[in-house]
Amino acid sequence: MSNIVIIGAGIAGISSALTIQKKFPKAKITIIADKFSPFITSDVAAGFWWPYLVNFPNPDLLNRICRDTFNYISSLVEKEDAGAMWQSGYEVNRELTEIPHWAPLVRGFRRLNEDELNRLGEGYKSGQFFTTLALEPTTYIAYATKEFLSKGGIIKQEKVENLVELTDSFDVVVNCSGLGARDLVGDKQISPIRGQIIRVRAPRVKHFFCDGDYYCLLNSNCVILGGTHDEGEWNMEVNQDTAKKILEENIKRTPELKGAEIISHHVGLRPFRSSLRLEKETIRNTNGRETTVIHNYGHGGSGITLFWGCALHVVELIGNGKAHL
Numbered sequence: 505m506s507n508i509v510i511i512g513a514g515i516a517g518i519s520s521a522l523t524i525q526k527k528f529p530k531a532k533i534t535i536i537a538d539k540f541s542p543f544i545t546s547d548v549a550a551g552f553w554w555p556y557l558v559n560f561p562n563p564d565l566l567n568r569i570c571r572d573t574f575n576y577i578s579s580l581v582e583k584e585d586a587g588a589m590w591q592s593g594y595e596v597n598r599e600l601t602e603i604p605h606w607a608p609l610v611r612g613f614r615r616l617n618e619d620e621l622n623r624l625g626e627g628y629k630s631g632q633f634f635t636t637l638a639l640e641p642t643t644y645i646a647y648a649t650k651e652f653l654s655k656g657g658i659i660k661q662e663k664v665e666n667l668v669e670l671t672d673s674f675d676v677v678v679n680c681s682g683l684g685a686r687d688l689v690g691d692k693q694i695s696p697i698r699g700q701i702i703r704v705r706a707p708r709v710k711h712f713f714c715d716g717d718y719y720c721l722l723n724s725n726c727v728i729l730g731g732t733h734d735e736g737e738w739n740m741e742v743n744q745d746t747a748k749k750i751l752e753e754n755i756k757r758t759p760e761l762k763g764a765e766i767i768s769h770h771v772g773l774r775p776f777r778s779s780l781r782l783e784k785e786t787i788r789n790t791n792g793r794e795t796t797v798i799h800n801y802g803h804g805g806s807g808i809t810l811f812w813g814c815a816l817h818v819v820e821l822i823g824n825g826k827a828h829l
């Protein structure tokens with residue numbers, strides 16, 4: 505039986521494990537990670553489907569990845585335990601912006617007129633109203649992990665010090681290490697963009713609102729207020745002044761937030777890379793053994809927006825050449 509290992513148990517790792525399990529049902533598939541949900545970056549995510557703080561040089565493939573992920577999350581809405589839901593709202597900008605490439609994917613995309621922009625706040629020059637999806641990441645990772653284990657998947661807690669060491673015992677290694685790739689494969693192109701958020705209970709909030717500075721996003725079990733983005737910042741401590749500012753600024757934009765119950769504060773480090781790394785390499789180790797390595801990391805602020813399309817592409821990269829797996 506062939507042996508496949510996925511490094512990482514975040515949204516990228518667990519989804520890659522599922523697509524590989526489906527494509528190669530006879531293979532032995534193991535997820536190795538040093539940290540698991542609910543203690544990883546993926547758990548901090550709002551789960552909002554909206555390409556944000558991510559670069560990828562191939563627009564056609566990016567559109568396909570966006571479409572595949574959007575369609576997959578929409579298929580999960582009917583499953584009560586997957587954490588998916590629809591939500592509508594406003595995205596506005598203080599500068600003139602083009603219609604985004606993903607506009608045809610979301611539902612009811614409509615540009616806002618000048619009167620609407622003025623009523624939403626001062627200084628907004630462009631914006632749109634649309635319906636998109638949210639996938640509560642901790643809920644989804646639990647749902648996906650249950651499916652992976654039910655089909656014979658194996659999970660090991662371990663910090664991988666050297667990826668090449670795995671090539672002696674695995675036919676395929678899939679690197680979904682997120683920001684960990686900086687050390688794991690010495691990739692200095694990946695660095696953190698620190699984000700701080702507040703989870704609140706605010707049942708009167710019925711629309712999302714984002715304006716490039718702050719955001720108020722809904723998901724299946726709370727409302728998420730954000731949106732700091734500090735490049736190169738590794739500090740994981742919640743900053744109380746930042747939290748106060750996030751709350752105040754969001755209340756100005758969404759007054760229904762007044763009196764909202766604070767549930768929790770979180771900080772996460774978005775794994776930002778000059779370009780999302782979704783590619784294959786072949787490693788021949790000192791014993792002359794050749795192993796296929798697939799890299800799937802560097803999703804920045806869009807891990808939940810891109811995960812399923814990336815996981816499907818991971819299987820393509822492993823390729824039919826491995827149909828015997």
Ligand SMILES: Cc1cc2nc3c(=O)[nH]c(=O)nc-3n(C[C@H](O)[C@H](O)[C@H](O)COP(=O)(O)OP(=O)(O)OC[C@H]3O[C@@H](n4cnc5c(N)ncnc54)[C@H](O)[C@@H]3O)c2cc1C
Nearest residue numbers: 512513514516539546551552664682684699772807808809
């Ligand atoms: C505040 C905030 C809000 C966000 N909101 C959204 C949103 O609304 N929508 C969206 O699309 N994206 C959002 N994101 C971005 C999203 O969270 C990330 O893009 C995504 O979580 C990255 O997933 P990942 O699986 O690559 O990484 P992670 O979740 O960090 O998982 C990496 C895994 O690799 C393991 N690992 C790393 N190195 C090693 C090693 N050497 N050995 C063993 N295991 C290792 C870790 O233990 C972990 O299990 C947000 C991010 C932040 C910070």
Ligand SMILES: O=C([O-])C1=[NH+]CCC1
Nearest residue numbers: 552554556699805806
């Ligand atoms: O990274 C982030 O903060 C977000 N990504 C999509 C919505 C918010």
